[in-house]
Amino acid sequence: MTQYDVVIIGGGPGGYNAAIRAGQLGLKVACVESRKTLGGTCLNVGCIPSKALLHASEMYNEAMTGFASLGIKVSPELDLPQMHKQKADSVGQLTKGIEFLFKKNKADWIKGHGSIAGPGKVLVRTEDGSEQTLEAKNIVIATGSEPSRVPGVEVDQQRIVDSTGALAIPQVPGKLVIIGAGIIGLELGSVWRRLGAEVEVVEFLDRIIPGADGEIATAFQKALTRQGFTFKLGMKVTGATRSDTGVTLTVEPKAGGEAQSIEADVVLVAVGRRPFTENLGLESVGVKPDPRGFIDTDHYKTSAPGVWAIGDVTHGPMLAHKAEDEAVACIELIAGKAGHVNYDVIPGVIYTAPEVAWVGKTEEELKALGVAYKAGKFPFTANSRAKVNHEAEGFVKVLANAKTDRILGVHMIGPSVSEMIGEYCVAMEFGGASEDVARTSHPHPTRSEALRQAAMGVEGWTMQA
Numbered sequence: 001m002t003q004y005d006v007v008i009i010g011g012g013p014g015g016y017n018a019a020i021r022a023g024q025l026g027l028k029v030a031c032v033e034s035r036k037t038l039g040g041t042c043l044n045v046g047c048i049p050s051k052a053l054l055h056a057s058e059m060y061n062e063a064m065t066g067f068a069s070l071g072i073k074v075s076p077e078l079d080l081p082q083m084h085k086q087k088a089d090s091v092g093q094l095t096k097g098i099e100f101l102f103k104k105n106k107a108d109w110i111k112g113h114g115s116i117a118g119p120g121k122v123l124v125r126t127e128d129g130s131e132q133t134l135e136a137k138n139i140v141i142a143t144g145s146e147p148s149r150v151p152g153v154e155v156d157q158q159r160i161v162d163s164t165g166a167l168a169i170p171q172v173p174g175k176l177v178i179i180g181a182g183i184i185g186l187e188l189g190s191v192w193r194r195l196g197a198e199v200e201v202v203e204f205l206d207r208i209i210p211g212a213d214g215e216i217a218t219a220f221q222k223a224l225t226r227q228g229f230t231f232k233l234g235m236k237v238t239g240a241t242r243s244d245t246g247v248t249l250t251v252e253p254k255a256g257g258e259a260q261s262i263e264a265d266v267v268l269v270a271v272g273r274r275p276f277t278e279n280l281g282l283e284s285v286g287v288k289p290d291p292r293g294f295i296d297t298d299h300y301k302t303s304a305p306g307v308w309a310i311g312d313v314t315h316g317p318m319l320a321h322k323a324e325d326e327a328v329a330c331i332e333l334i335a336g337k338a339g340h341v342n343y344d345v346i347p348g349v350i351y352t353a354p355e356v357a358w359v360g361k362t363e364e365e366l367k368a369l370g371v372a373y374k375a376g377k378f379p380f381t382a383n384s385r386a387k388v389n390h391e392a393e394g395f396v397k398v399l400a401n402a403k404t405d406r407i408l409g410v411h412m413i414g415p416s417v418s419e420m421i422g423e424y425c426v427a428m429e430f431g432g433a434s435e436d437v438a439r440t441s442h443p444h445p446t447r448s449e450a451l452r453q454a455a456m457g458v459e460g461w462t463m464q465a
């Protein structure tokens, strides 16, 4: 039996960052992962392959529709097998990179399924049936999440797919129907729309991207509609019938009314994700997940001494960087340091075109909290760099406390906003005011000037619009 300071179950952004940080801090650490490669959902079937397809499909779309107006004549042809191959190559290189970092930081990757076998014990079973028990002073649960299901709509990864299947569709479907107008539905819908599919989105709520700022959601829906998306909002799916050639979905208004059927070549189920704790042995240490399956924690400590939990399996946004931040904080706490995550400053991004990015509170949240705020807004149509690049769709909105000017929330839709939201994360982490950003020099001509102009707008002295 091998004795470890920390054994982590799950090798995704939570687990692998925890293993690396533990190694850096001189702890003896092992990470148990049952997949053939490290990196979890994010690297294998999430963030990375989806961004590879989003980038490639955006390039294809630009070549098809954008180059001509710049004076570049091309005749693009889609090579979907190559598009999937370059995605797989990137995934392969990045997952290998994690393996290298494990070796560099002396973290052991124990291949197999891990389950807690009582206080301080993790049982690992490999595919060939062999077993070993690891002894651990601390166990960190980082088992992540899996796609939620819709009753009556059974995923077969051929005609009815979840996000994993949607990343590997071998031919562009004639019509793709997506259940759920959340981040996965709209990112992967964008991929297949750009490659030529007709895309229809069926959403239970009366709006898209719940949780994001309402004004941004409205602008985003308009942008996607211009790209050819159609939306059926306020609809619930009641069933699906599969044939050799497609799927018939039955839907009805959630408020009641006549049922309708929708024909699809492929249906993507993208209705959220649920925490994954199957066969984890939680009962052996008396940890009981909440009714939705999440593990409750207090500063990453579960109710069982020496058992910690981080990432998607715990409450909060299901995002790779949230898992990563928690990994570092949790290991630092285990090592007796002051690990900490600022949950008010976790950004969200949708990697479509235009992109959507935000951090902090939405206008709706501030109103509900009764916080008096001022808003500054700046459109990309008035930003010279966006204008010359022919990507002037969208705007930046800064929300600041009416009394103190402290930045409370920032919401953007437009070009490269995924890369620019970090500026406001830093400003907010430092407790910055909108005036701090408004008086900070930004290079000209860049899209980032729109961030500064929106901050100037909080006090009404925007110069360029």
Ligand code: FAD
Residues within 6 Å of the ligand: 009, 010, 011, 012, 013, 014, 015, 032, 033, 034, 035, 039, 040, 041, 042, 043, 045, 046, 047, 048, 050, 112, 113, 114, 115, 142, 143, 144, 145, 163, 164, 184, 276, 278, 279, 280, 310, 311, 312, 313, 318, 319, 320, 321, 322, 323
């Ligand atoms: P996971 O990444 O799910 O890792 C958990 C790992 O644990 C898995 O590899 C699993 O095999 C392993 N495991 C589970 N149980 C056991 C066990 N008992 N024994 C051994 N191993 C086990 N987030 C972003 O921030 N940005 C994005 O752009 C983004 N894009 C996404 C796109 C898609 C299509 C999807 C599905 C998700 C995306 N996410 C994105 C979300 C992101 O992938 C997750 O938030 C993140 O992976 C959570 O990390 P985690 O370590 O908590 O869990």
Ligand code: NAI
Residues within 6 Å of the ligand: 150, 179, 180, 181, 182, 183, 184, 185, 187, 202, 203, 204, 205, 208, 209, 210, 235, 236, 237, 270, 271, 272, 273, 317, 318, 319, 348, 349, 350, 351
């Ligand atoms: P989501 O929670 O973003 O959206 C799910 C949508 O489905 C919601 O709008 C919800 O109202 C709707 N819905 C739920 N049940 C429904 C039903 N029966 N019929 C119709 N609509 C229904 O979940 P999604 O898109 O599956 O993504 C899961 C998680 O993955 C997200 O929480 C997100 O954090 C993460 N992710 C992050 C990405 C990023 O950071 N860019 C990219 C992709 C995923």
